[in-house]
Structure formats: C-alpha cells, structure tokens
Amino acid sequence: MNWVALRMLTGDKAKYIGIVFGVSFAALLMAQQSAIFCGLMRNTTSQIQDLEGADIWVMDKSVQFVDDIKPMSENRLLRVRGVEGVAWAVKLYKSVGRAKLADGTFQQVILLGLDYDNKDSQGRVVGQPRPERIIAGNWDDLEQPDAVFLDEFGWRYLFGDTPYEPGRSLEINNKRANIVGMVKCKPTFQTFPILYTKYSQAIQYNPPEPKTLSFILVKAQDGVPHEQVCDNIAKQTGMKAQTNDQFFWTTIQYYMERTGIPINFGITVFLGFVVGCAIAGQTFYLFTLENLKQFGSLKAMGVSNSRIIGMVMLQALVVGLIGYGLGVGGAAGFGLFFETFVKSTPPAFYFGWQILVISAVAVAVIITLSAAMSLKKVLFLEAGVVFR
Amino acid sequence: MSSVQEVATRPIRNPKSEIRNEKSVSLKNVTKAFGVGDAKTFALRDVTLDLPYGELVLLVGQSGCGKTTLISIVAGLLDPTAGEVEVLGQNLTKMGGSRKVRFRGDNIGFIFQQYNLIPSLNAVENACVPLLIAGWNRKKALEKAGHLLEKVGLGNRMKSYANQLSGGQQQRVAIARALVHEPKLLVCDEPTAALDAASGRTVMGLIREVAVQPDRAVIVVTHDSRVYDFGDRIVSMNDGGIEKIETDRAQFQH
Numbered sequence: 350m351n352w353v354a355l356r357m358l359t360g361d362k363a364k365y366i367g368i369v370f371g372v373s374f375a376a377l378l379m380a381q382q383s384a385i386f387c388g389l390m391r392n393t394t395s396q397i398q399d400l401e402g403a404d405i406w407v408m409d410k411s412v413q414f415v416d417d418i419k420p421m422s423e424n425r426l427l428r429v430r431g432v433e434g435v436a437w438a439v440k441l442y443k444s445v446g447r448a449k450l451a452d453g454t455f456q457q458v459i460l461l462g463l464d465y466d467n468k469d470s471q472g473r474v475v476g477q478p479r480p481e482r483i484i485a486g487n488w489d490d491l492e493q494p495d496a497v498f499l500d501e502f503g504w505r506y507l508f509g510d511t512p513y514e515p516g517r518s519l520e521i522n523n524k525r526a527n528i529v530g531m532v533k534c535k536p537t538f539q540t541f542p543i544l545y546t547k548y549s550q551a552i553q554y555n556p557p558e559p560k561t562l563s564f565i566l567v568k569a570q571d572g573v574p575h576e577q578v579c580d581n582i583a584k585q586t587g588m589k590a591q592t593n594d595q596f597f598w599t600t601i602q603y604y605m606e607r608t609g610i611p612i613n614f615g616i617t618v619f620l621g622f623v624v625g626c627a628i629a630g631q632t633f634y635l636f637t638l639e640n641l642k643q644f645g646s647l648k649a650m651g652v653s654n655s656r657i658i659g660m661v662m663l664q665a666l667v668v669g670l671i672g673y674g675l676g677v678g679g680a681a682g683f684g685l686f687f688e689t690f691v692k693s694t695p696p697a698f699y700f701g702w703q704i705l706v707i708s709a710v711a712v713a714v715i716i717t718l719s720a721a722m723s724l725k726k727v728l729f730l731e732a733g734v735v736f737r
Numbered sequence: 738m739s740s741v742q743e744v745a746t747r748p749i750r751n752p753k754s755e756i757r758n759e760k761s762v763s764l765k766n767v768t769k770a771f772g773v774g775d776a777k778t779f780a781l782r783d784v785t786l787d788l789p790y791g792e793l794v795l796l797v798g799q800s801g802c803g804k805t806t807l808i809s810i811v812a813g814l815l816d817p818t819a820g821e822v823e824v825l826g827q828n829l830t831k832m833g834g835s836r837k838v839r840f841r842g843d844n845i846g847f848i849f850q851q852y853n854l855i856p857s858l859n860a861v862e863n864a865c866v867p868l869l870i871a872g873w874n875r876k877k878a879l880e881k882a883g884h885l886l887e888k889v890g891l892g893n894r895m896k897s898y899a900n901q902l903s904g905g906q907q908q909r910v911a912i913a914r915a916l917v918h919e920p921k922l923l924v925c926d927e928p929t930a931a932l933d934a935a936s937g938r939t940v941m942g943l944i945r946e947v948a949v950q951p952d953r954a955v956i957v958v959t960h961d962s963r964v965y966d967f968g969d970r971i972v973s974m975n976d977g978g979i980e981k982i983e984t985d986r987a988q989f990q991h
Binding site: 350352353356357359360361640642643645646647648649650651652653735736 | 840847
C-alpha cells in the first residue's frame with residue numbers, strides 16, 4: 350500500500366510540487382536566516398576565535414564582551430602569573446584606532462598588540478596567526494619599526510580591489526603604520542579592519558594612558574581544569590577570568606541581549622515556519638480532501654486506520670524529506686555562492702549541524718501538523734461515505 | 738472469451754440450479770437509527786432478510802428508503818442499532834472493528850456509483866488494489882488484475898488512467914477491482930446510475946457474467962428499472978422496511 354500512497358501523492362503533480370515547494374521554502378528560509386544569524390553572532394567573537402594559543406581570557410571585572418575594553422595596569426599580569434594553576438600569562442592590547450588613508454579619508458581600525466616580551470612555553474608569540482593564515486608577507490617583519498599586519502577584508506575596505514602590495518602605509522592617530530603583510534581573519538561584526546602589531550608598538554598608536562593592558566591571555570597548567578584556574582584567578586586577583594568558550598558565549602549573549610538581531614531574525618525564522626506550515630499544510634490538506642473518496646473506498650475495501658495513518662505519514666515523510674533537502678540545500682548553496690562570489694563583504698553565514706537539526710525538527714513539525722490535519726479528516730471518515 | 742456486447746445481450750442463465758442452500762446474508766430484526774431524541778430518525782426498521790449464495794439480488798426502492806444503509810450494514814461499514822447481522826456465516830454484530838476491516842478486505846467486493854478509482858493509478862493498477870491490501874506481491878497482483886481486466890473487456894486499456902476511460906469503462910475497471918480478490922460477497926451501489934442505458938446494461942451483464950458464482954452472493958442497489966431483468970431476486974424497500982421480495986422474473990418489470 351506504500352506504493353499506492355506514493356502514486357497518490359505524485360499523481361497530482363501540481364499539488365505535489367506545491368507541498369514540496371511549501372516545505373522547501375520554509376526549510377530554506379529557516380536554515381538561511383538561522384545561518385546568517387549564527388554567522389553574525391559568531392562574527393562578534395572573531396578575535397576570541399582568532400587569537401589562539403591561550404585557554405583563558407582575563408579582564409577587568411566590569412568587561413561585558415570582547416569589544417568592551419576596560420584598560421588595566423600592567424602589574425596585573427604579575428598577579429595573574431602568581432595564581433595557582435597558571436602555566437603562563439601574556440599581555441594583549443586591543444583598541445579601536447582611527448586610520449587615515451592616503452586620500453585623506455578616515456577609517457576606524459581594530460588594533461591588536463601581541464606580547465613580544467612574554468611568550469608561551471615553546472617561545473612562541475601568543476595570538477600569532479598560524480602560518481596558513483598568513484596570506485602575504487613574513488611575520489618576522491613585524492619586528493621592523495611601525496610594522497603592522499592587516500587582515501584581508503581590511504585591505505579591501507581600505508584599498509578597494511587593489512591587489513596586496515608591500516609598502517603601503519597608514520596613519521593611525523598621526524603615527525605611521527607600515528603594512529608588511531596580510532593575514533586571514535574571521536570576519537568581524539563591525540567590519541573594522543584588523544591590524545596586528547607588537548604590544549609595545551600598538552600602545553604608541555593611541556594617546557598615552559596610565560593603563561594600557563586590555564586582556565591577559567592565560568594558559569592553564571596541564572591537568573588543571575580551565576574553570577578551576579578561572580575561579581582561582583577571580584578569587585585571588587578580583588579580575589574576571591573566562592575560558593575561551595565562556596568568553597565566546599558571554600560576548601554572544603551580550604549582543605543577543607543588547608541588539609534587536611535575535612528578535613528580527615527570530616521573526617523571519619518564525620515567519621518561514623508559519624509560511625511553510627500554511628503552504629504545506631493547506632496544500633496537503635486539500636490534497637487529502639480531494640482524495641477523501643479514494644481513502645474512503647480504501648477503508649471500505651479493508652484498509653485499516655493504522656494503515657491509512659501509515660500511508661498519509663509516508664506521503665508527508667516523502668514531501669518532508671524532499672522539501673527539507675531542497676531547502677537546506679538551497680540555503681547551503683546561498684552561503685557557498687555568497688562566500689565564493691561576493692568578495693566585497695565578509696560572510697556572515699555559519700551553517701552548523703545544529704541548524705540542520707533545528708531545520709529538520711521544524712520541517713518534521715510542519716509535515717506532522719499537515720499530516721495530522723489531513724489524518725483527522727481521513728480517520729473520522731466513515732467508510733460508509735463511499736455509498737453517499 | 739465473450740465480448741462485452743455479447744454479455745449484455747445474452748439471455749440470463751438459470752442460476753437457481755447452482756444456488757447453495759446456506760444463507761450468504763442473514764438479517765434478523767435489524768434496526769438502524771440516526772440521531773438522538775427528537776432528531777432520531779429510523780433508516781431501517783426491524784428488517785429481517787435472508788439472501789442465498791449464487792444469486793444476483795437487486796435492492797430497489799425510493800430514495801431514502803434505507804437501501805444504502807442496508808448494504809452498509811451488510812458490508813460491515815455501519816453497525817446496526819439493534820438486531821443481528823450474519824454475513825458469510827460470521828456474526829458482524831459481535832465482530833470487533835479491526836476484525837471487521839479484515840473481514841471486509843478478505844470477503845467483500847465493492848462497486849461504487851462514482852467508480853471511486855484512484856486517478857493517479859492506471860486501470861490495471863486500480864484493479865489490483867484489493868490484492869495489495871491483502872498483502873500480495875505487486876507483480877503478481879498486477880498480473881492477476883490484468884487477467885481480470887481482459888475478462889471485462891479492457892485488455893487493451895490496461896495502462897489507461899481513469900480520465901482516459903469512459904464511464905462504462907471505468908465501471909468495468911471497478912468490477913475487475915471488486916472481483917480480483919475473489920470475494921464471497923459483492924456489494925454494488927447504483928452501478929449503472931452514472932451510465933447511459935446501453936452502458937448500464939453492459940455493466941449489469943458483466944456483473945451477471947463474471948460475478949455471479951455458486952459460492953458468491955451479489956447485492957446490487959439500483960433505481961434503474963431497465964436492469965431489473967438481470968436480477969434473480971428483487972428486494973423492494975420502503976420507509977426502512979422490506980416491502981416485498983420477488984423471485985419470479987416475469988414479475989420484475991412490473
């Protein structure tokens with residue numbers, strides 16, 4: 350009878366396509382909007398993801414997210430180093446500067462100053478991009494005076510489509526910054542260019558301040574839980590300490606609470622769900638109504654209610670699977686197209702497995718509701734209706 | 738193989754010689770009421786009726802006289818309000834819902850006024866549906882349905898869909914579908930109502946030719962007095978009761 354159910358489903362091409370379209374559209378809208386939302390939220394944490402090597406971020410206790418800089422005095426570094434469970438700790442400078450271009454225009458930039466005085470246990474600079482992220486230039490050139498590395502999107506924002514060429518320079522607060530290389534970074538939320546330089550160099554670009562330390566990056570000793578080290582730091586220094594993961598979610602939480610982004614995207618995702626329910630549900634319902642006489646005949650001929658449920662659920666499952674496949678496939682295609690061909694804007698598209706699961710659950714709800722609406726009609730149909 | 742036209746015009750054989758003594762359908766004081774209180778209406782009132790195997794029984798009467806309710810009860814599609822219903826030796830009134838569904842699938846064939854073919858299936862696929870319900874392998878079911886379609890004169894239209902067939906042809910597919918699983922009881926609801934006179938006679942001729950068997954009972958609900966001569970017995974109903982039962986063919990047209 351499964352074969353009969355499928356033939357009934359595909360027999361009316363227009364309705365079949367209509368149901369599949371409804372489910373696909375809902376899945377596409379939900380998956381695509383969720384992926385953009387997740388992408389945007391992930392972009393708020395780009396520096397947390399990019400500055401690798403440490404386990405823990407230490408900051409002033411009033412800091413709420415990664416772009417919320419409350420400068421601390423440098424002696425805090427020594428206090429953190431003395432905390433039990435800390436393997437090493439280094440300084441990180443992070444600020445927003447104003448860069449002046451050769452044509453006289455200004456652009457805000459994110460300045461990241463890496464600690465060249467204190468390195469990790471292997472003698473590496475903490476936060477230095479891995480070699481595969483360095484697109485142009487030699488990282489060692491950062492030792493040169495006024496040298497900075499610029500991120501690839503930043504290059505596009507500052508110099509348009511001009512290919513990278515060494516020797517370009519900027520003025521940041523009237524101080525020269527020579528671009529010696531280009532590095533691949535995760536896209537940022539504010540889309541400011543990112544400049545990597547030495548800590549000692551970075552603090553020169555902003556007016557002198559008594560406190561310059563933005564964050565302390567900490568490595569926990571082997572075998573000591575990161576959360577335990579965070580607790581120790583908080584208790585012994587009064588500063589806020591969070592693991593990479595905790596700081597990632599703290600930052601996202603901040604943007605979720607302080608911006609209308611989740612609500613707006615949530616509305617779109619919800620609308621996708623509603624539209625999907627409406628189109629798929631209504632078409633499926635009409636499809637079943639039109640086949641009511643046939644279902645009645647099947648019941649009269651000895652098809653049990655459980656079998657009817659199986660037939661309708663199979664029909665729903667098929668349109669659900671096809672619609673879901675087309676929808677999430679379309680969303681993935683959108684992301685791929687955006688990333689491949691739209692070079693002027695950094696992608697804000699994160700298509701994680703969670704989105705696939707959530708979309709699948711939403712589609713399952715849509716088709717279950719649609720099938721339930723139809724089933725109600727079929728199950729309460731008296732087989733005797735065939736004689737009327 | 739007889740042609741369809743031949744079947745329609747052939748003199749009726751005498752089925753009496755083949756009739757089994759047992760009753761195929763036995764109704765005892767069957768009453769069916771719909772609604773409650775003041776709105777309660779009786780579709781059947783104390784109906785007692787015995788029908789033998791091997792006959793084509795015509796159930797006739799005015800609209801609303803209870804014919805459809807009666808065949809719905811006989812076919813196990815409706816439960817009586819009171820009375821006993823025995824069909825093919827099984828007491829339907831004591832039979833549970835799922836057993837009744839299986840009983841219908843195994844033993845009863847249906848022919849509907851509007852054919853009720855599945856539009857997305859072709860003729861042979863429609864005809865094999867009862868076998869699929871019974872759990873047959875699709876290939877074997879299609880093979881058997883194909884033989885039956887040939888028997889009803891549609892050997893050359895097996896791949897045609899309902900919308901490519903005339904009303905008479907669709908009803909012939911429905912006849913094949915009703916008989917493909919070799920039911921012991923065939924219930925037909927106004928099988929000629931949607932057909933012109935000639936097609937109606939062809940369909941009735943076919944039912945007579947291929948359906949009536951010594952071990953099968955055929956009940957046909959009809960308004961169409963032009964096909965009375967195909968019956969072995971005419972049960973006339975009026976106001977929810979049996980008015981008269983005629984078995985003398987000579988009286989049928991009157």
